[in-house]
Amino acid sequence: MKKLFAVLGDPIGHSMSPVMLNDILSFYVIDAHYHPFHVSRGDLETAVKGLKAIGISGFNITIPHKSAIIPFLDEIDELALSIGAVNTVVNENGKFVGYNTDGYGFIKGLEPYISSFTDKKVLVLGAGGAARAIYFTMAKMNPQTIDIANRTVIKAQELIESCPYETNSKALTLEEAEIHLHEYDVVIQTTMIGMYPNISEMPISLRNLSSQSLVCDIIYNPLETQLLIEARKKGATVQNGVEMFVYQGALAFEKWTGIFPDVKRMRENVLQQLGGVKC
Numbered sequence: 623m624k625k626l627f628a629v630l631g632d633p634i635g636h637s638m639s640p641v642m643l644n645d646i647l648s649f650y651v652i653d654a655h656y657h658p659f660h661v662s663r664g665d666l667e668t669a670v671k672g673l674k675a676i677g678i679s680g681f682n683i684t685i686p687h688k689s690a691i692i693p694f695l696d697e698i699d700e701l702a703l704s705i706g707a708v709n710t711v712v713n714e715n716g717k718f719v720g721y722n723t724d725g726y727g728f729i730k731g732l733e734p735y736i737s738s739f740t741d742k743k744v745l746v747l748g749a750g751g752a753a754r755a756i757y758f759t760m761a762k763m764n765p766q767t768i769d770i771a772n773r774t775v776i777k778a779q780e781l782i783e784s785c786p787y788e789t790n791s792k793a794l795t796l797e798e799a800e801i802h803l804h805e806y807d808v809v810i811q812t813t814m815i816g817m818y819p820n821i822s823e824m825p826i827s828l829r830n831l832s833s834q835s836l837v838c839d840i841i842y843n844p845l846e847t848q849l850l851i852e853a854r855k856k857g858a859t860v861q862n863g864v865e866m867f868v869y870q871g872a873l874a875f876e877k878w879t880g881i882f883p884d885v886k887r888m889r890e891n892v893l894q895q896l897g898g899v900k901c
């Protein structure tokens with residue numbers, strides 16, 4: 623019987639996951655369909671019960687349900703529980719088990735550049751949901767330091783204090799991050815500053831950036847934010863948000879099928895879809 627996979631969100635029409643995942647399902651000749659469902663906040667519990675009743679094989683959760691879904695699942699993986707957000711659910715013999723592949727997705731995307739974080743000084747800009755997934759997952763990789771700079775610095779401090787894994791971290795203002803920027807090997811931009819249509823904005827100045835740094839922006843619209851344009855001009859290595867998106871989807875696919883998919887094919891698919899948006 624044909625299997626069903628899905629993504630639940632509100633809004634959901636913009637999601638690139640259905641085209642990316644249906645393509646990769648057919649590439650591996652898996653008799654399945656991945657469908658986007660628009661689910662509003664008040665309908666989430668009913669939607670999850672409905673998916674269980676029809677025996678769905680697995681699904682993704684996107685904004686605004688990543689935290690709200692937790693009480694409606696049977697089990698939550700330890701990392702997802704500590705992050706407090708689930709983006710992937712697997713139907714394991716009738717039990718809905720929640721995982722978070724966002725953080726590992728981001729880290730897998732760095733593999734061409736970084737094999738170990740133990741000697742790396744990392745700076746995360748932002749302390750929202752995406753920063754939380756990346757910070758907690760990276761904390762498990764034992765970086766030398768992993769600091770967080772945020773407009774609201776208390777949120778950065780709270781994020782550090784809520785991390786169950788040992789870290790060498792401090793909370794910074796964006797101004798402090800600018801001053802100390804040359805100290806970091808990896809800079810990860812997770813705020814929405816620079817996202818379309820505000821494409822000329824940057825969260826911090828890069829005047830003190832080292833040319834040896836790797837600068838990542840998890841935004842993918844535009845493909846190259848102003849931050850990445852300036853970082854490239856400074857001689858730094860840059861990476862955009864497409865890698866995180868592709869790898870979080872690849873890791874979800876692996877959890878559902880046991881196959882780690884062809885990420886090159888998935889990346890090309892996403893870039894083709896992004897060709898249709900204003901960048």
Ligand code: NAP
Nearest residue numbers: 748749750751752753773774777812813814840863866867
């Ligand atoms: P979020 O939870 O709402 O967090 C937003 C962050 O941006 C907070 O740190 C917030 O700081 C900061 N911020 C917002 N407006 C600001 C401003 N005017 N000046 C300075 N800082 C500001 O959002 P999120 O879910 O983490 O998503 C953040 C970005 O990541 C979005 O652009 C999203 O598209 C992208 N993303 C990409 C992927 C991917 O797969 N590539 C996955 C998830 C998210 P305060 O705490 O001070 O408000």
